[in-house]
Amino acid sequence: MTEIFGVPTQALFGQLLLGLINGSFYALLSLGLAVIFGMLNIINFTHGAQYMMGAFGAYLVGQYFGIGYWPSLIVAPLLVGLTGVIIERTMLKRLYHLDHLYGLLFTFGVALIIQGYFRYYYGSSGLPYPIPPSLAGGTRLTLFDQPIMFLPWYRAWVIFFSLAICITTWYLIERTSLGAKLRAATENPTIVRTFGVNVPLLITLTYGAGVGLAGLAGVLAAPIYQVSPLMGADLINVVFAVVVIGGMGSILGSVVTGFVLGLIEGLTKVFYPEASTTVVFVIMAIVLLVRPAGLFGKAATTTTGVESTSVGSGLDGGRVLNVVMAAMAVVLMAAPFVVYPQFLMKALCIAMFALSVNLLLGYAGLLSFGHAMFLGSAGYVSAHAAKVWGLTPELAILAGTATAAAMGVVVGAIAIRRQGIYFAMTTLAFAQMVYFLALQVPFTHGEDGIQAVPRGKMFGFIDLNNQLSMYYVVLAIFMFALLMVHRIIHSPFGEVLKSIRENEARAISLGYKTDRYKLMAFVLSTTICGLGGATKAIVFQLASLTDVTSGTSGEAVLMTLVGGLGTLLGPIVGAFVITGMETYLAEWGQWVTVIQGVVFVVCVMAFRRGLVGEIAYRTGKPL
Amino acid sequence: MSQGEVILEARDLVKDFAGFLAVNHASFKVKRGTIHALIGPNGAGKTTLFNLLTKFLTPTQGQILFKGEDITALPPAEVARRGLVRSFQISAVFPHLSVLDNVRVALQRQRGGSFDFWRSRKVLEVYHDRAMQLIADVGLTQYANQPAVSLAYGRKRALELATTLALEPELMLLDEPMAGMAHEDIERIQELIRTASKGRTVLMVEHNLNVVASLSDTITVLTRGQILTEGDYKTVSANADVQQAYMGVGHG
Ligand SMILES: Nc1ncnc2c1ncn2[C@@H]1O[C@H](COP(=O)(O)OP(=O)(O)OP(=O)(O)O)[C@@H](O)[C@H]1O
Ligand SMILES: [Mg+2]
Numbered sequence: 001m002t003e004i005f006g007v008p009t010q011a012l013f014g015q016l017l018l019g020l021i022n023g024s025f026y027a028l029l030s031l032g033l034a035v036i037f038g039m040l041n042i043i044n045f046t047h048g049a050q051y052m053m054g055a056f057g058a059y060l061v062g063q064y065f066g067i068g069y070w071p072s073l074i075v076a077p078l079l080v081g082l083t084g085v086i087i088e089r090t091m092l093k094r095l096y097h098l099d100h101l102y103g104l105l106f107t108f109g110v111a112l113i114i115q116g117y118f119r120y121y122y123g124s125s126g127l128p129y130p131i132p133p134s135l136a137g138g139t140r141l142t143l144f145d146q147p148i149m150f151l152p153w154y155r156a157w158v159i160f161f162s163l164a165i166c167i168t169t170w171y172l173i174e175r176t177s178l179g180a181k182l183r184a185a186t187e188n189p190t191i192v193r194t195f196g197v198n199v200p201l202l203i204t205l206t207y208g209a210g211v212g213l214a215g216l217a218g219v220l221a222a223p224i225y226q227v228s229p230l231m232g233a234d235l236i237n238v239v240f241a242v243v244v245i246g247g248m249g250s251i252l253g254s255v256v257t258g259f260v261l262g263l264i265e266g267l268t269k270v271f272y273p274e275a276s277t278t279v280v281f282v283i284m285a286i287v288l289l290v291r292p293a294g295l296f297g298k299a300a301t302t303t304t305g306v307e308s309t310s311v312g313s314g315l316d317g318g319r320v321l322n323v324v325m326a327a328m329a330v331v332l333m334a335a336p337f338v339v340y341p342q343f344l345m346k347a348l349c350i351a352m353f354a355l356s357v358n359l360l361l362g363y364a365g366l367l368s369f370g371h372a373m374f375l376g377s378a379g380y381v382s383a384h385a386a387k388v389w390g391l392t393p394e395l396a397i398l399a400g401t402a403t404a405a406a407m408g409v410v411v412g413a414i415a416i417r418r419q420g421i422y423f424a425m426t427t428l429a430f431a432q433m434v435y436f437l438a439l440q441v442p443f444t445h446g447e448d449g450i451q452a453v454p455r456g457k458m459f460g461f462i463d464l465n466n467q468l469s470m471y472y473v474v475l476a477i478f479m480f481a482l483l484m485v486h487r488i489i490h491s492p493f494g495e496v497l498k499s500i501r502e503n504e505a506r507a508i509s510l511g512y513k514t515d516r517y518k519l520m521a522f523v524l525s526t527t528i529c530g531l532g533g534a535t536k537a538i539v540f541q542l543a544s545l546t547d548v549t550s551g552t553s554g555e556a557v558l559m560t561l562v563g564g565l566g567t568l569l570g571p572i573v574g575a576f577v578i579t580g581m582e583t584y585l586a587e588w589g590q591w592v593t594v595i596q597g598v599v600f601v602v603c604v605m606a607f608r609r610g611l612v613g614e615i616a617y618r619t620g621k622p623l
Numbered sequence: 624m625s626q627g628e629v630i631l632e633a634r635d636l637v638k639d640f641a642g643f644l645a646v647n648h649a650s651f652k653v654k655r656g657t658i659h660a661l662i663g664p665n666g667a668g669k670t671t672l673f674n675l676l677t678k679f680l681t682p683t684q685g686q687i688l689f690k691g692e693d694i695t696a697l698p699p700a701e702v703a704r705r706g707l708v709r710s711f712q713i714s715a716v717f718p719h720l721s722v723l724d725n726v727r728v729a730l731q732r733q734r735g736g737s738f739d740f741w742r743s744r745k746v747l748e749v750y751h752d753r754a755m756q757l758i759a760d761v762g763l764t765q766y767a768n769q770p771a772v773s774l775a776y777g778r779k780r781a782l783e784l785a786t787t788l789a790l791e792p793e794l795m796l797l798d799e800p801m802a803g804m805a806h807e808d809i810e811r812i813q814e815l816i817r818t819a820s821k822g823r824t825v826l827m828v829e830h831n832l833n834v835v836a837s838l839s840d841t842i843t844v845l846t847r848g849q850i851l852t853e854g855d856y857k858t859v860s861a862n863a864d865v866q867q868a869y870m871g872v873g874h875g
Contacts, residue, residue, distance in 0.1 A: 487740065487741060487743070490743060490744050491739060491740045491741065491742050491743065491744055492731060492734065492737040492742060492744055492746060492747055493737050493738055494740065495724070495727070495728050495731060495737070495747065496728065496731070496737045498717070498719075498720060498724075498728075499717045499720065502716075502717035502718055502719055502720060503715055503716070503717050503718070505679070505711070505715065506715040506716070506717065506786075507717075507728075508699050508700050508703070509677065509679075509703055509708060509710075509715070510703060510708070510728070510729050510786070510790060511700050511701075511703035511704040511708070511790065512700055512732070513698070513700040513701075513736075516736075517738070520738055
């Protein structure tokens with residue numbers, strides 16, 4: 001058998017082929033994202049779900065109408081595109097006048113609904129979809145009479161067809177008059193409108209087309225991967241990293257980056273398999289350090305006219321808030337005699353998580369979509385410290401919290417170099433990197449997590465195995481976190497932070513080095529987040545993979561939104577509502593995800609102040 | 624520190640936006656203690672020039688000297704800290720902060736960095752009287768506790784001016800401070816700029832030529848990124864090129 005660099009050629013070319021296949025899907029999906037982003041300025045978080053719908057579309061029309069692969073290749077993307085058009089027309093278009101972050105949150109909610117719904121009906125196991133008979137089999141490739149690999153026809157077709165679609169799309173947008181119109185409409189909608197172009201229609205069609213591309217990728221994927229409700233959720237997280245690397249909105253950039261990263265992944269599988277799931281994220285971190293705008297992205301030339309996230313109110317008051325906080329403390333002290341303490345402790349830990357997300361989003365205007373990495377990592381370190389190193393619980397919690405703070409310094413320093421959506425994407429991608437690391441490094445114990453963590457004795461004398469003692473310790477930690485956030489937002493630092501949220505360019509022009517304030521806020525936030533995660537691991541005697549998933553990050557944002565962005569108490573209320581739903585509606589299974597998605601969508605569309613925010617608004621008192 | 628000394632100098636500034644030279648080899652000097660107007664038709668590059676001088680944009684080429692020091696490589700916040708403070712063409716206030724908080728957050732800059740997240744913001748009460756004074760100067764006393772977003776456009780501009788003045792800048796760059804203001808407001812703000820210019824230097828972009836004529840000591844005319852001419856109002860308005868370039872585009 002021949003070898004290259006000590007690797008059998010068969011294996012090498014086999015992995016390269018696999019890399020190209022993956023690359024084709026990365027390219028197609030990030031292309032769709034780029035098309036949508038270019039026109040709507042929205043990161044379409046529903047993209048993975050829409051890819052999955054494409055695959056299911058092909059499967060279902062086959063099952064019910066006997067429609068085969070080739071017609072499906074047209075029918076399914078059209079159907080998926082149509083659902084996109086409906087979503088855009090009925091809901092998404094009402095969000096364009098708001099900060100773009102709302103568009104991101106909206107599409108995230110829609111993804112939850114779709115994925116939850118499909119999981120309810122089809123479970124999470126995969127359904128097989130046959131390769132079309134015309135593309136069955138393959139050929140043995142040879143080079144200088146040496147066999148190098150077996151090439152299945154279907155895989156060759158996927159690569160060829162994806163390339164063709166990418167090139168056609170690029171040509172349409174960059175080289176035709178339709179594309180010129182599109183680009184002009186993005187840059188100056190009012191003027192283009194006066195030329196008689198129907199801009200809203202153009203936007204709708206663009207969204208439909210971008211979504212259709214996701215559907216098309218889904219059909220292509222059906223015969224290769226199994227058709228399953230979560231096939232998109234897994235893939236899209238890597239695609240987001242691809243988008244961050246390539247630079248957002250660049251058509252060519254997304255295509256090239258997609259294919260190249262697929263290949264690099266394939267090569268890594270040959271030469272250093274342990275790193276194959278993380279290599280994309282490592283590249284991302286390096287690229288962000290060197291070129292914050294991504295490889296093909298335009299550097300942010302101007303910081304003027306930065307939009308403020310018009311959330312929350314900063315006007316003074318205070319006394320009512322203090323009374324409410326005191327009342328809440330009293331109620332929480334009595335609560336374990338009425339409500340199951342295990343639930344209360346979970347809600348309190350999660351509330352610290354939500355508080356930390358809101359400190360950033362509500363008071364600094366920074367949407368972190370990856371905060372689960374701090375929650376989960378703090379949990380792992382705290383659990384490991386208590387179980388393996390045998391530290392006392394207070395030291396274990398301290399160790400976990402310090403870990404989150406240190407990670408905050410690193411991630412924050414890189415992420416705050418970008419604003420708005422870019423910031424959110426960067427944090428999300430880092431969280432994915434941490435997720436894959438947690439899946440692989442030995443001390444986290446992969447899927448099992450760190451189990452049977454001893455609670456121990458706090459300060460040597462408070463026995464935490466007593467449920468009530470544990471509860472009051474958690475309550476004390478929670479109150480500490482709450483008072484800390486309260487002080488931060490009512491400090492001189494908090495005032496500067498709010499001004500940055502409102503208008504960063506103006507804050508700079510007043511002489512504030514806004515990056516430093518944002519970094520400080522970021523680290524404070526991750527510290528509080530870590531405190532919550534570290535405590536949670538001790539309470540539940542478990543540190544698990546769930547706590548580092550992007551779904552968990554999304555939940556914290558949901559809680560903040562439900563309770564009220566930029567209110568002190570909102571995230572706490574949100575945490576109790578959402579945790580309560582998860583605990584008490586657990587037997588509803590996947591419907592809980594669907595309900596969460598609906599809550600997300602409703603909050604973004606019609607209830608942006610949230611529960612506490614609404615009360616604060618009605619009474620004119622900051623809460 | 625005598626009047627007449629050069630406080631700001633731009634040397635051969637260029638800003639290239641992907642092949643389009645928005646500022647095209649512009650050199651000029653601003654003298655301390657003067658009110659210096661920068662005029663020119665729409666799209667001439669005035670705002671871009673302001674962005675370069677305050678480092679909100681990085682010049683493609685050229686040098687900026689402020690008080691004799693080269694500030695070309697400094698970040699924008701540092702430029703502001705050295706006393707060169709700008710306002711924005713599109714009103715730049717902190718919309719959901721009250722008028723009072725808007726001004727106070729500027730006054731707070733005197734503390735240096737405000738990284739003390741552990742301290743109560745009550746320490747900022749020392750700035751209350753000064754903030755109210757500045758608010759009174761621009762005629763916004765009755766709105767002090769309203770969120771800035773609720774103010775009429777002209778009043779937002781006035782608030783922005785109060786915020787800029789709070790920093791006691793040595794050199795103030797004002798980008799169309801009167802745009803969108805009602806007639807009576809224009810007079811008040813004009814007076815305010817005149818008063819505020821005592822002991823400091825003002826460089827402003829303004830389309831209202833009456834204001835320019837009555838306020839400024841020196842006028843620089845910019846067209847297509849290049850400096851066309853410079854002088855006092857009489858000289859400049861008599862210049863045929865200026866009349867053609869400026870009036871021809873339809874500004875009154
Ligand atoms: N970030 C940018 N990228 C590309 N071109 C730009 C950018 N900013 C400004 N321009 C272009 O540079 C030119 C000068 O713009 P600028 O805003 O400086 O003009 P101005 O003199 O301030 O005009 P106005 O009187 O309308 O305010 C314009 O043609 C504008 O389109
Ligand atoms: Mg301008």
